[in-house]
C-alpha cells in the first residue's frame with residue numbers, strides 16, 4: 001500500500017469547505033443551469049422585426065405581429081415575434097439565427113397558468129418575471145448561422161488604375177455572387193428604404209438559384225437603370241439591411257450588377273417583352289437623364305408615343321456627363337439606354353429646348369410634357385478672383401472630359417468642395433495629370449472636418465490611394481492672382497464652425513491660420529442648380545415655385561396641368577431617386593391620359 | 601498517428617488520412633474493409649473502446665457518411681474511421697460482434713437515418729421515437745416544419761404579418777393620384 005492510498009481519505013476532507021455542487025433545498029429552489037434554454041427574452045431596442053426567427057422555427061411556433069408603440073421605420077418593420085409555447089420545443093434555433101442578438105433565453109422554466117392562451121406571448125412586450133434574468137442561453141459570439149463578412153469585391157489596385165479611366169470595380173463571379181447572396185435572409189426590410197422599392201430579396205434569391213433571366217425580369221419591374229444603379233447607386237437600402245447589425249450588410253448593389261452583367265442585351269429586351277398597343281397619346285420629355293428616360297420607358301411600355309429632347313450628343317444625363325468612366329463605363333450606360341429605346345422611345349439628341357424648340361411648341365404638339373433637366377449649372381463660391389478664366393466649375397469640366405474635348409490640363413490644381421462631385425473631378429484630373437506630366441498634384445479643400453465629410457468613405461479612401469491631397473476644415477477666401485493676371489492658387493482660412501446656433505450656413509474662420517494652396521487651376525465643386533432659362537418668361541411667370549424650385553404635387557405635376565417635372569431639378573439627390581421619380585410621373589401621366597371609367 | 605497509418609497501409613487498402621490533432625485522426629475506408637480493420641485495431645493496436653458511431657447525410661451526393669470513433673486508452677488517442685455508403689436502400693455490415701454497444705448505435709441510426717444493419721440485435725425496436733410513422737427525421741430531406749404543421753394542431757387565434765408587406769402598407773403603399 002502506498003502512502004498516498006493511506007492519506008487519500010483525509011485529502012477528501014478538504015472538500016468539506018468547498019461550495020456544494022448539489023442544491024441545498026431542492027424542493028423549493030431549483031434554478032436552471034447557467035446556459036439552460038428556458039423562457040425567451042427579447043430586447044425591444046435591438047429587435048428589428050425581421051422575422052428570421054419565425055422563418056427558422058421548425059415548429060411553426062412564432063408569429064410576427066405589430067406592437068402598440070413600436071411603429072414601422074426604415075430598417076425596422078415594427079413587428080415583434082410572438083411565441084406559442086404550445087408548439088415551442090426550446091431548440092433555440094431562433095436565438096442562434098437572430099439577426100440582432102436581441103432574442104435570448106433565460107434559465108427560467110417554471111410558469112403556471114390556467115388559461116392556455118397566455119402561453120402565447122411576445123417576449124419583451126408582455127412583461128415576465130424572467131425578463132431581467134442574467135443567466136440562460138445566449139448564442140456564442142462566434143456561432144453565427146449566417147456568415148457575417150461580405151464577399152470581397154475584386155478591384156483594381158491604385159497602380160493598375162491610376163493612368164486610365166478603366167473601371168475599378170471588377171464585379172463578382174458566379175461563385176462569389178452565390179456566396180454573398182447566401183447571406184441574405186430574405187426578410188425584405190430593405191425594400192421600404194429603396195426609393196424605387198426594388199424586389200431586393202427576390203432578385204437576390206434569383207442569384208442563389210442561378211436564375212438570371214428571372215433576376216432581370218425582377219430588376220426591370222422597378223428599375224430600367226440596373227447597369228447604372230448596379231455600379232453607382234448610393235445603396236441606402238444597405239443601411240437598412242438586417243445583416244448589418246451583426247456583420248456587413250448584404251452587397252445589394254453588387255448583386256444587382258451581377259445579375260444584369262450575366263444576361264446579354266438582346267435577351268434582356270426579349271425578357272421584358274413588347275410594349276402595349278399604341279394609345280395614340282404623345283408625350284414629350286425634356287432631358288435624357290435617369291428621371292426622363294425612366295418615365296419614357298414606362299410610358300412607352302404603356303403604349304404612349306414618347307419623344308425625348310436631349311441637349312447633349314448622348315443620353316444618361318449626369319450619369320454620363322458627371323460620373324467618371326472609372327466608376328461607370330459608358331458601354332454599361334449604353335446598354336441600359338438601348339433597352340429603353342428598344343421600347344420605341346425616340347431620343348432627339350443635340351436638341352436644346354428653349355433654343356432649338358420652345359416650351360410653347362411642346363405644349364401645343366404633345367398631350368403631356370415632362371421636365372427632367374437635372375442640375376447642370378455649377379454654383380460659385382463668389383470669392384474674390386473666382387471670375388478668373390482658370391477658375392472652373394466641376395460639372396463643366398466633367399462634361400468636357402466625357403465629350404472628349406481637349407482640356408488644358410494644369411500641372412497643379414485645387415478643388416473646392418468635400419462631396420462626391422469634388423472627389424470625382426479631383427480623381428479625374430489626377431488621371432489626366434498622370435497621363436500628361438507623369439505626376440499628380442491635386443489639392444482638395446473641404447469646409448467640413450474629416451468626421452463630417454460629405455463624400456462617401458469609399459470615395460475618400462480611394463482618393464487618398466490616388467494621391468489626392470485632402471485638406472479638411474479649410475474655408476476658401478480668395479483666388480490668388482499675380483500682377484500679370486496669372487492664377488497662382490487658393491487662399492484658405494481654417495474653419496472654426498460651419499453652422500450657427502439655428503443650423504443656418506454661417507461659416508466662422510480663424511484668419512490667423514491662413515494657407516495658400518498652389519494651383520494653376522481652381523475647380524469649384526460646391527453644388528449645382530437647374531438652368532431653367534428654357535422655360536421663357538411667360539411660363540416662368542405662370543408656374544408656381546417653391547424656394548427656387550418648380551412647385552410639384554406628390555405625383556410630380558406642376559401647377560400647369562400639361563407639365564410634370566421629375567428628378568434632380570425638383571427633388572434629387574441621386575440616380576435611384578430620379579428613377580423612382582420617373583415612375584411616379586409616368587403613372588400620373590398615364591392616369592391623366594387614360595379616360596377613367598365612370599365611378600358610381 | 602501518421603506512424604499508425606503507415607503500418608496499417610501495409611496490411612489494408614485505405615483512403616484519405618486526416619490528422620486533426622496530435623491525438624485525433626480520421627481515415628476514410630471502403631465499407632467492405634471496415635470490419636476487418638476495426639478488428640485489427642481493437643485486437644492489435646489497442647483501440648479497445650468504441651466511443652461512438654454516427655452518420656452524416658450528404659444528400660446532394662446521394663451518400664451517407666458513417667463515422668466510427670474508437671479510442672486507445674493507453675495512448676490517449678482517438679481514431680475516426682469514415683465510411684461512405686449509398687443513400688438509397690442504405691445498408692451496412694453490423695459490428696455488434698466486435699462491440700456489443702454498437703447494437704444500440706445501430707438501432708439509433710436505423711431509426712433516425714433509416715440505415716439498415718442486417719443481423720444487429722433488436723434493430724427494429726423503437727429507440728426514442730415511439731410510434732414514428734414518417735420518414736427518418738435526421739435525413740436532410742425530412743421537412744421538420746411540414747411534419748410539425750401536419751402533426752400538431754394549430755391553436756385558434758394565430759395570425760402573422762410579412763415584414764415587407766407590413767412596411768409597404770405602413771410606410772409607402774400606393775396612395776393613388778392626389
Ligand SMILES: Cc1cc2nc3c(=O)[nH]c(=O)nc-3n(C[C@H](O)[C@H](O)[C@H](O)COP(=O)(O)OP(=O)(O)OC[C@H]3O[C@@H](n4cnc5c(N)ncnc54)[C@H](O)[C@@H]3O)c2cc1C
Nearest residue numbers: 287289290291311317318322353373374567568574575578
Ligand atoms: C459628378 C457627379 C457624380 C454623381 N455620382 C452619383 C453616384 O455615384 N450615384 C448616384 O446615384 N448619383 C450620382 N450623381 C447624381 C446623379 O447623376 C443625378 O441624381 C441623376 O443623374 C439625376 O437624374 P436626372 O434625370 O434628374 O437629371 P440628369 O441626369 O442631370 O439629366 C438631365 C438631362 O437633361 C438634359 N437637359 C438639361 N436642359 C435641357 C434642355 N434645355 N433641353 C434638352 N435637354 C436638357 C441634360 O443634358 C441631361 O442629359 C452624381 C452627380 C454628379 C454631378
Ligand code: SF4
Nearest residue numbers: 057088089091092094
Ligand atoms: S426555441 Fe425553437 S421551437 Fe421555440 S420558438 Fe425558437 S426556434 Fe421555435
Ligand code: SF4
Nearest residue numbers: 047048050051053098
Ligand atoms: S430574428 Fe431577432 S431581430 Fe429579427 S425579428 Fe426575430 S428577434 Fe427580432
Ligand code: SF4
Nearest residue numbers: 184187188190241242
Ligand atoms: S438584403 Fe438584407 S434587408 Fe434585404 S432581404 Fe436580404 S437580409 Fe433582409
